[in-house]
Amino acid sequence: MSQAAIRPSALRPGIVADLHTHSTCSDGRLSPEAIIDRALALGLRGLSITDHDNLAGSTRAATYLRTLRESGSVPEDFIFVPGIELSTSTEGRDVHLLVYWPRSTGRELAGLLADAEERRRERALRIVDLLAEDGWPVSRESFLATGLKPNRPNVARVLIESGRAPSVDWCFGHLFNDGCPYHIPRFEVDTCEAIRVALRAGGVPVVAHPAHYRCEQWIERFSRVGLEGLEAWHSLQTAQDATRLIAVARRLGLAVSGGSDWHGDTVHSATLGGVGLTAPEFSEFLKLKPQE
Numbered sequence: 001m002s003q004a005a006i007r008p009s010a011l012r013p014g015i016v017a018d019l020h021t022h023s024t025c026s027d028g029r030l031s032p033e034a035i036i037d038r039a040l041a042l043g044l045r046g047l048s049i050t051d052h053d054n055l056a057g058s059t060r061a062a063t064y065l066r067t068l069r070e071s072g073s074v075p076e077d078f079i080f081v082p083g084i085e086l087s088t089s090t091e092g093r094d095v096h097l098l099v100y101w102p103r104s105t106g107r108e109l110a111g112l113l114a115d116a117e118e119r120r121r122e123r124a125l126r127i128v129d130l131l132a133e134d135g136w137p138v139s140r141e142s143f144l145a146t147g148l149k150p151n152r153p154n155v156a157r158v159l160i161e162s163g164r165a166p167s168v169d170w171c172f173g174h175l176f177n178d179g180c181p182y183h184i185p186r187f188e189v190d191t192c193e194a195i196r197v198a199l200r201a202g203g204v205p206v207v208a209h210p211a212h213y214r215c216e217q218w219i220e221r222f223s224r225v226g227l228e229g230l231e232a233w234h235s236l237q238t239a240q241d242a243t244r245l246i247a248v249a250r251r252l253g254l255a256v257s258g259g260s261d262w263h264g265d266t267v268h269s270a271t272l273g274g275v276g277l278t279a280p281e282f283s284e285f286l287k288l289k290p291q292e
Contacts, residue, residue, distance in 0.1 A: 014279065015044075015273060016044060016045040016282055017079075017258075018259050019046065019048040019050070019100070019231075019258060019276060020048065020208065020260060020261045020276075021047065021048065021263075021272065022049070022261070022263045023035055023049050023051055023061075024057075025056040025060065025149070026051035026057065026149060026151065027152075027263055028051070029263060029264030029267075030264065031060075032049055032058070032061040033060065035061065036061050036064055036065060039273065040068075040075075040078065042272065044078075044273050045077055045078055046078070046080075046282050047079075047080055048081040049082075049083065050084060051085065053116035053117050053120060054113055054117055058083060065078075082101060083098055083102070084098070084113070084203075085098055086112075086189070088190065090190065090218050093215060094213055095215045096209065097191060097194050097198065097207060098205070098257065099203040100203060100204040100206065100288070101288075101290055102201045106201030108200060109198065109203070112189060116189070120150070120151055122150075123152075123186050124151050127182050128140050128143050128150075130181075131155075136159065138158050138159065143158055152172070152176050153267075156168040156172070169267075191218070192221070195222060195226050199226045203290075204289075204290065205228055208234075209231055212234060220252060223254060228288060229254050229256065229257050229288065230255075230256060230257065232256045234275060235260050235261050235270040236261070236268055255287075256281060257285060258275060258277045260276060
């Protein structure tokens, strides 16, 4: 196996914190409560639910954890880090921004999230309409009747269940991505502006999977407006990517984060807790937490 093909999880024993996961509140397969249960069963010490453009998953997880703590069924050293994954862009390229410990009461951030959520919904439903016009076994009405949140991964799951598509990754590669027949460009907030909004909301902005999204050339620009960290460890980034990103983070004075980007057991080979931070790295990351 070549070095480029080795996933970070194959080289990283001792992971205690997974700081990038998704629940049914965006495009994940498990509820926030079920993710907490699985993380505890795996013996993780730290977890973040970072649903796309909304705080609902983190809010539900925190509420559930309070209930578990009252019953004494959570280790005292387990730490939940609330988060969001914002969809942004720079010079026409997607850049995803993880924002940890955001204040949900920030009106500016709340407005940005509401707008992004509506745009994501309408984009997914427009794709469904185009698929229906071409004879795919889905319609706006049938999709909404599933109760799934309107987003591209969930559209893909409906196609898979119909027997017309083999996997979510196949749907993106053959149907939804740029150059594919059902690609619809999305409007996204500028990354630098999103960083500023995150900071004004008291959050900690971290660029998600920068090597996978090929946005490393802008990291220094982002750092000048307040970026606080890089996701060096990720299921779709190699150990070589992580080493390079850690060096960039050190040079710019940024923190290092890591997570699986887990949506479910069949999505881009990710495993909950399979990629993330070791105990010393997690302790260092926690120093970013804003003072209350």
